[in-house]
Amino acid sequence: MPIRTVDKIWMDGELVDWADAKVHVLTHGLHYGSGVFEGVRAYETKRGPAVFRLQDHIRRLFRSAHVYQMEIPFTQEELCRGVTDTVGANGLRSCYIRPLVYRGYGEMGLNPLHAPVNVSIACWPWGAYLGDNIENGVRAKISSWKRNDHNILPPGAKATGQYINSGLAKVEAVSGGYDEAIMLNMAGYVTDGSGENVFIVKDGVLFTPPISAGCLDGITRDSIIAIAHDAGYQVVERNLSRFDLYTADEGFFTGTAAEVAPIREVDDRALGMNGRGPVTKELQETFFAAARGEIEQYRSWLAYVD
């Protein structure tokens, strides 16, 4: 998707002009995928833009960095401030935000530990991520590519390099005429979409794979589980098979970029009524209302930019 440019990008503690936010071609992360990142969103609220679950995203960024033994030269508070400063400096009412921690310039070779650790925070307006993802839903295809396993590349860490795996699955799905891929683990159970967690609804109960299946510990996933519990739904975390997906009444993806996107079909089999189901609609509406600061109960999820 083409990027819509804005004014400023935060690089190692300074706001620089968009066009000057550059790195050297011998940046370690460019060669070896030695970086970790986050995807965050800010939503428009009555009190100006607010970043959704900012502290949770920054905490996960630090956990990802810990796995790859990257020492981030800023505190979590400093990076939270960096995010709100960047959104504020660009005057955006809502946007997608990309904090990135990467091994920089100065060392080559597979041992990354001597390469510097750099940090950047960019934001830009990013609308619908999965086509008509709010109402009609998307067509998903189980990928022939398996998701990286715990002992290959830890799926709970959001490392830049592992997304080349998601990219293979995404291209396969899109080339086949589908909107999104669903990736299985080595045991054949459902993990994630190329960049989303997966939920299904059966007989009024929500099901989603456990993190141990090889999913990212999604923050939208966590928000939807909380919203569903508060709305009186039972949420079961258990391994899901292709059969479970094909015979679900409803399905949806969750993710910062994708938000809450109904799944209309899996492998050409319609789910339930072949469109957005009522449970998906209810959870989706509550999620957006929460993100816009319209629900008191979830206001602690917001970090206001001003």
Ligand code: PPE
């Ligand atoms: N699984 C994967 C593999 C994943 O990449 C994401 C986020 C999620 C689940 C959902 O996590 P969360 O955002 O915390 O609810 N994917 C990010 C990258 C998307 C991109 O295209 O880049 C995102 O949504 O920001």
